[in-house]
Amino acid sequence: MLKKIVLIMLGLALGLSACGTPKSANGALTKISLPMGYIPNIQFAPFYIAVEKGYLKDAGIEITFDYKFETDGVALVGANNVPFAVVSGEQVPLARAQGLPVVYVAAWYQKYPVAVVSKTSQNIQTPADLKGKKIGLPGLFGANYIGLDALLYSAGLTEKDVTLDSIGFNQVEALAADREQAASVYTANEPVQLKAQGYNINELQVADYVKLASNGIITNEKTIAENPNLVRNFVKAFLHGLSDTIANPDEAYTISIKYVDTLAGADQKVQKEILARSIDEWKTDRLGISDPQAWQNMNDTLLKMGSITKPLDVSKMFTNNFIP
Amino acid sequence: MDLNSLLKLRHTSNRARRWLGFISLAAGILAWWLIARYGGLPAFILPSPADVWTRFLRALVNGELARHTGATLLEVSLGLFSGAIFATMLGYVLAKSRMLEQILSPYLVASQAVPLVAIAPLLVLWFGPGIFSKILICGLIVFFPVLVNTVVGIRAVPPAYYDLMRSLHASRGQILRYLEIPAALPIFFGGLRIGATLSVIGAVVGELVGANTGLGVLINIGRGTFDTPMVFVAVFTLVALALFLYGLVAWFERRLLNWQEHIHQ
Numbered sequence: 134m135l136k137k138i139v140l141i142m143l144g145l146a147l148g149l150s151a152c153g154t155p156k157s158a159n160g161a162l163t164k165i166s167l168p169m170g171y172i173p174n175i176q177f178a179p180f181y182i183a184v185e186k187g188y189l190k191d192a193g194i195e196i197t198f199d200y201k202f203e204t205d206g207v208a209l210v211g212a213n214n215v216p217f218a219v220v221s222g223e224q225v226p227l228a229r230a231q232g233l234p235v236v237y238v239a240a241w242y243q244k245y246p247v248a249v250v251s252k253t254s255q256n257i258q259t260p261a262d263l264k265g266k267k268i269g270l271p272g273l274f275g276a277n278y279i280g281l282d283a284l285l286y287s288a289g290l291t292e293k294d295v296t297l298d299s300i301g302f303n304q305v306e307a308l309a310a311d312r313e314q315a316a317s318v319y320t321a322n323e324p325v326q327l328k329a330q331g332y333n334i335n336e337l338q339v340a341d342y343v344k345l346a347s348n349g350i351i352t353n354e355k356t357i358a359e360n361p362n363l364v365r366n367f368v369k370a371f372l373h374g375l376s377d378t379i380a381n382p383d384e385a386y387t388i389s390i391k392y393v394d395t396l397a398g399a400d401q402k403v404q405k406e407i408l409a410r411s412i413d414e415w416k417t418d419r420l421g422i423s424d425p426q427a428w429q430n431m432n433d434t435l436l437k438m439g440s441i442t443k444p445l446d447v448s449k450m451f452t453n454n455f456i457p
Numbered sequence: 458m459d460l461n462s463l464l465k466l467r468h469t470s471n472r473a474r475r476w477l478g479f480i481s482l483a484a485g486i487l488a489w490w491l492i493a494r495y496g497g498l499p500a501f502i503l504p505s506p507a508d509v510w511t512r513f514l515r516a517l518v519n520g521e522l523a524r525h526t527g528a529t530l531l532e533v534s535l536g537l538f539s540g541a542i543f544a545t546m547l548g549y550v551l552a553k554s555r556m557l558e559q560i561l562s563p564y565l566v567a568s569q570a571v572p573l574v575a576i577a578p579l580l581v582l583w584f585g586p587g588i589f590s591k592i593l594i595c596g597l598i599v600f601f602p603v604l605v606n607t608v609v610g611i612r613a614v615p616p617a618y619y620d621l622m623r624s625l626h627a628s629r630g631q632i633l634r635y636l637e638i639p640a641a642l643p644i645f646f647g648g649l650r651i652g653a654t655l656s657v658i659g660a661v662v663g664e665l666v667g668a669n670t671g672l673g674v675l676i677n678i679g680r681g682t683f684d685t686p687m688v689f690v691a692v693f694t695l696v697a698l699a700l701f702l703y704g705l706v707a708w709f710e711r712r713l714l715n716w717q718e719h720i721h722q
Contacts, residue, residue, distance in 0.1 A: 204680050211683075212502055231501045231683035269586075272667065273674065274681025299674065300586040301578050301667030312585065440682055 162195040163363060168206025168218040169198055173393040175404050176321060176411045178385040179241070180219075181392045183374030192366035198392070203275070207351065211235050216356045217367060221276040222346030223440075225450045226432055230441040234354040237428075237451035239368045239421040241375065242347035244340035244414040247280025250324050251315035252308065253333040260288035260337055269300040269313035276348075280339040281317040283434045287342040308332070321410040329403045340414070345434065346427040346451070347414075357452070368455045372421045379412050379420075421456040504686040509693070512686035521675070526694055528670035532588055532660040533698065536595020537653060544600045544652075545645070548607025549637075558608070569601050573662055581667045591663035591671070598659035599652035606648025610641030643717070646710040653702040657695055672698075 169177060180198070183189050189196050199206075199215075206218030211233030222245070228235050249268065251257040257266065263285060270277045285291060300307050304316035305323050309332065318324060320338055327334050339345065350371060352364050378385040386408060390396045396404060428447045435441045486506050492498075493505035500508050516522035551558040577594055584590040614637055622632050664673025672691045679687035 202680075204683070208501065208683065212499075227681070228501075228683050231685075232499050233501055233683060272677050272681075273669075274677050297669070298586060299667050299669050301581050303578065303582045303586075303667065306582055 162190065163193055164195045164197070165217065165367075166197045166199045166215050168203075168209060168215060168220075169200050170203030170206055170219050170221070172200050173198070173395075175386065175389050175393060175396060175408050177219075177392070178382075178389045178408060178411075179371060179375040179378045179415075181374070181389045182377050182385055183370045185388045185391070186374070186377065188370040188373040189367075192370040194363075194367055194370065207233065207235060210351055210353050213353055213355050216360070216363060217350055217352050219348065220351050221348050222427070222431055223276060223279045223435065225346070225351060226428075226435055226441055226445050229445055229450060230435075230443075235351045236354060236357060236449070237346065237349050237351050237423060238357075238364055238455045239350040239371060240347065240417075240423045241349045241371075241421075242411075242414045243417045244320075244338070245276070245280055245283075245343075245345040245347045246320045246411075246414055247276050247339045248318055248320040248324060249281060249284055249315050249337045249339075250304075250308065250318050250327065250334050252311075253335055255314050255335070257315055257335050257337070260284045260290065260342060263288070263315060263337075264290055264294045266314040267296040267298055268315045268317060269298045269304055269307045270317040271302050271304075272299045273297070277317040277319075279431075279434060279438070279440070280345070282438050283343050283345060283430075284337060284339050286434065286437060305330075308334075321407050321414065325403055325406045325410065329400065329406075343430055343434070344424060344427045346423065346431045349421075349423070361455075365455050368421060369457050372457065375415060375420055378408075379415060382408055382412060419456065421453075423451045423453055425451075501683050501685050504689060508686045509689040512684070513690045513693075516675075516687065516690055522690065522694065525670055525672050525675045525691070526698070528588075528668075529657070529660050529664065529672045529695070530698060532591040532663070532671065533595055533656045533702065535588075536592045536659060537599050537656040537702070539592065540596030540599030540656070541603045541649060541652060543596070544603035544648075545607050548604040549611060551604070552608045552611035565601065565604065568597075573598060573659065577662050577666045581663065586667040586669070591660050591668065594663040595656045595659035598655045598662075602648040602651040602655065603645070604648075606644050607641065610644035611637055613644060614640040639716070642710075642714060646706065646714070650703055650706050650710075653706045654699045657699040657702065661695060 167180070169180075171177075177198075180196075184196060203218075203220050203224060206215075207220055207224045207228045209215045210218045211228055219241070222237070225235055225237050249257070249260075249263065251266075255266070257263060268281065270281055272278065281297075282292065285295065298313060300313065300316075304313075304318050305326050307313045308316050308327065309330065316323070320336070320340075324334060324336055340347075350368065357364055382405070386396075386401075386405060425447065428450050432441075432445055432447050432450075436444060490506050493503050493508075496503065504512075513522070547561075551561065573594060580593055581590045584593060618636055618640070619632070622636050627635070660671065661673040661676070664671035665677060668674050672695050675691040676688050679685065679691060
């Protein structure tokens with residue numbers, strides 16, 4: 134009883150409603166609230182396509198997009214308040230290290246979408262060139278931080294060899310104003326904006342130096358055990374949307390306008406470039422597949438950073454069982 | 458009943474009240490422990506008091522708590538000091554000039570309607586991620602309550618007292634020193650107490666947006682690694698910091714206003 138009351142209170146506090154809980158009614162659609170980990174964005178086009186083309190409906194799922202912090206989404210899935218969330222790969226080992234039973238069931242990005250960018254005048258062309266540089270990043274957490282450290286490790290450097298500067302999500306402005314010599318950014322976003330503003334930049338993509346588990350869909354062990362069909366159907370519908378987006382980006386862009394308020398008034402060239410770069414990071418022979426080595430690398434990177442204190446069972450972090 | 462008995466009774470009652478505070482605190486911790494223990498909730502949702510205590514000790518031993526608390530305390534101290542100084546000076550000028558008050562009031566009131574959480578990222582962008590932007594946010598949050606209480610405090614001085622001072626040929630400086638400051642201090646300290654607790658919030662807002670050290674950063678790291686006990690440790694440290702600052706202001710208040718007690722006695 135006590136547990137029930139506390140869970141209800143926590144659910145309310147997190148802004149949840151009953152629609153977040155998976156239910157299987159006879160013939161009725163299962164209503165799902167999906168934490169997205171970011172604001173509405175063209176990069177979420179595969180999800181919008183899956184809704185608009187009825188793939189999720191065909192799978193018996195009605196979805197509500199919930200644009201909240203990534204870590205909140207992980208906690209909600211871990212507590213089984215929602216069945217799925219869209220998160221970055223590092224969230225899974227970090228969460229499992231603290232006892233959250235989350236499992237990654239579909240890879241969305243095949244390349245870790247983080248890069249370190251700098252103006253060409255800084256002459257930073259390899260990770261080794263970062264030594265002694267002042268690097269801006271949103272904070273000492275999240276994909277920007279982990280990707281940056283992984284890049285440093287690839288060149289035999291550590292955080293002690295550089296100056297990390299937590300600047301919030303102001304990397305474009307900080308680089309433009311020469312406040313930072315380099316910045317850790319999302320590959321599909323800030324580099325496009327910087328180039329559109331006329332800056333000549335160098336990009337060091339983390340994925341070119343180390344393969345790390347990237348963004349994808351997580352669920353929890355309970356949902357996998359009790360409702361594997363829900364997981365299978367959801368993954369299938371999402372991958373259908375992903376496949377369509379890769380095949381026809383222009384159509385995906387047009388459909389996304391309905392979901393991303395700012396898209397209609399935005400610079401189409403920039404936004405389409407963001408989508409194109411994202412698609413480049415999604416492409417693979419078998420959509421949704423997870424590479425075990427990428428998870429092992431993620432585990433090793435987090436250990437080296439001290440973000441987790443002991444090695445985790447990598448095989449429990451992800452499964453490819455739900456990939457069609 | 459003689460005077461001694463009355464004083465003894467008062468002393469006993471004060472002691473009982475103090476105990477009530479401890480009992481209330483103990484009951485709160487007990488309720489928290491019961492929910493964590495029997496609610497069947499994992500530590501990432503609700504850590505037990507023991508989890509938080511263990512994490513507190515670990516953070517204390519490895520020095521991370523001292524480092525982050527020191528950074529926040531520095532920002533809060535400088536923000537509170539500078540915000541209070543500017544607010545007091547402007548408050549005095551506004552109290553003396555109705556016209557200036559009417560000109561500036563819309564801006565001052567409107568500034569309070571602006572959510573600092575929303576503009577904090579801009580302040581960090583304009584003034585950089587260093588300590589200055591945090592001091593500025595602290596100062597801004599402290600500014601209004603101190604300003605308002607300064608204006609009210611100065612205006613609360615009875616006109617008859619001014620007449621008395623003038624009849625004694627007191628200079629402006631003497632009026633300020635011997636009449637206005639002492640008369641306005643009780644109300645001014647009311648504003649400063651509110652400002653002291655708010656300044657902690659100001660610093661954390663700035664740190665959450667972009668900083669390398671501070672309790673806000675510790676909260677971000679705790680959330681980012683699902684280390685909920687660490688988030689609790691940082692939050693409790695912030696509460697302790699706010700209580701400390703509040704107590705410090707109250708202590709100054711008592712020291713500076715002890716003349717009031719003598720008058721009442």
